[in-house]
Amino acid sequence: MIIDSHVHIGCFGRFDMKPDDVIGSMKRYGIDYSLVSPITGAECNENLSPLPDDWPYHQVSANEEAIAFARRNDGRIGVLLWCRPRTEGFNDAFAALADRGGTYVKGLKFHPYYSMLPITAPQVEPYLAFAAESGLPVLVHSADDEFSQPRFVYEVAKAHPAVNFIMAHVGLVTDNEEATELIGALPNLYGDTAWVRPEAGRKLIRKYGAHKLLFGTDNPIDGPDTYNHPFYRVYLGQFREWVSPEEYDLLMCGNACRLFGLS
Numbered sequence: 001m002i003i004d005s006h007v008h009i010g011c012f013g014r015f016d017m018k019p020d021d022v023i024g025s026m027k028r029y030g031i032d033y034s035l036v037s038p039i040t041g042a043e044c045n046e047n048l049s050p051l052p053d054d055w056p057y058h059q060v061s062a063n064e065e066a067i068a069f070a071r072r073n074d075g076r077i078g079v080l081l082w083c084r085p086r087t088e089g090f091n092d093a094f095a096a097l098a099d100r101g102g103t104y105v106k107g108l109k110f111h112p113y114y115s116m117l118p119i120t121a122p123q124v125e126p127y128l129a130f131a132a133e134s135g136l137p138v139l140v141h142s143a144d145d146e147f148s149q150p151r152f153v154y155e156v157a158k159a160h161p162a163v164n165f166i167m168a169h170v171g172l173v174t175d176n177e178e179a180t181e182l183i184g185a186l187p188n189l190y191g192d193t194a195w196v197r198p199e200a201g202r203k204l205i206r207k208y209g210a211h212k213l214l215f216g217t218d219n220p221i222d223g224p225d226t227y228n229h230p231f232y233r234v235y236l237g238q239f240r241e242w243v244s245p246e247e248y249d250l251l252m253c254g255n256a257c258r259l260f261g262l263s
């Protein structure tokens with residue numbers, strides 16, 4: 001059983017992530033279940049310029065699309081609601097959306113870069129209170145830019161011990177060292193393997209245990225064969241020889257099942 005805990009749909013800038021590519025690639029590469037968030041929830045363009053005036057998505061409509069995708073693929077797709085804390089914020093419409101999404105909603109997703117807002121910002125707090133109340137884990141993009149610093153995810157996880165946080169990318173475009181230490185320092189903080197060198201993934205597991213890392217990829221961000229990237233070929237292949245069968249099972253599905261309450 002393999003669960004990809006970091007998958008997207010949506011057409012945004014240079015990305016065109018089709019639901020059909022998600023399903024097709026899952027079949028081709030043996031992925032059983034994906035946790036999907038809609039990149040159309042982004043709050044700015046890739047170069048941090050404002051979205052065009054006629055941008056068709058908002059917090060509810062972007063996530064509705066993901067929930068509809070999950071409904072069409074019952075048992076294979078779950079949704080992480082993409083949050084827009086800077087331009088919209090937590091409101092009744094968002095709470096109602098989470099309610100409508102029912103059991104398809106498995107967590108929340110924040111992208112501090114595409115929100116131009118650190119996860120430590122006060123606008124994020126009401127979402128985190130909701131996550132605590134609803135038992136939803138929170139996936140947070142982390143990278144070496146001013147908004148997405150790994151230590152911000154650590155700070156917010158420390159302040160919210162009742163919420164489980166997954167630090168996506170273990171610090172994208174870094175050597176992963178600082179982010180790995182931070183993940184090891186809190187019981188409610190985890191990492192995912194999206195664009196993480198397999199050697200760095202192995203190091204994290206050796207140091208802090210296989211319960212701290214989840215298989216995640218950003219599929220299908222590089223198209224229908226994102227899983228064929230050299231990193232993911234290793235995670236899906238020889239990585240199983242680098243760790244024990246129990247550790248491999250935790251990485252590839254056990255941790256996601258536990259954190260997201262999947263059966």
Ligand SMILES: [Zn+2]
Nearest residue numbers: 006008141218
């Ligand atoms: Zn992502």
